[in-house]
Amino acid sequence: MGLLILWFLIWAGVCGIVASNRGRSPLGWAVLGFLLSFIALIILLCLPNPIEEQAKLSRLQREAEEAQEEAEEARRRERDAERGRQQAEHEKRLAEIKAAEIAAAETKACPRCAETIKRAAVVCRFCGHEFEQSVQSA
Numbered sequence: 001m002g003l004l005i006l007w008f009l010i011w012a013g014v015c016g017i018v019a020s021n022r023g024r025s026p027l028g029w030a031v032l033g034f035l036l037s038f039i040a041l042i043i044l045l046c047l048p049n050p051i052e053e054q055a056k057l058s059r060l061q062r063e064a065e066e067a068q069e070e071a072e073e074a075r076r077r078e079r080d081a082e083r084g085r086q087q088a089e090h091e092k093r094l095a096e097i098k099a100a101e102i103a104a105a106e107t108k109a110c111p112r113c114a115e116t117i118k119r120a121a122v123v124c125r126f127c128g129h130e131f132e133q134s135v136q137s138a
């Protein structure tokens, strides 16, 4: 009788330790181990491990968060690139307008042949039209 009780006590201890390692009530499983011996251990091992489940869940959550952060980062990079492109485009347009203004300031249209010639020109290089001094200074 003493040996039998010892046998069940050993199973109670084993079940308690295994249950504790798997995130389950050690006392409850020690009682079950005492009553059912190795059957309790088999049941315990067949049950899902709450610690592992929790770890898996938090790992998945972490991965999802990381993926979200990466997507956010990619969107931010894309926005920055788009802004850079627009900025470059804007500066290019400004430079073009400025160049056109400079060209317009330095040129004039010949009244006879309508070609664009330098503002300071006295004679048209296309048709030989001679400009009046008043026209040149205007």
Ligand SMILES: [Zn+2]
Pocket: 110, 111, 112, 113, 114, 115, 124, 125, 126, 127, 128, 129
């Ligand atoms: Zn001309």
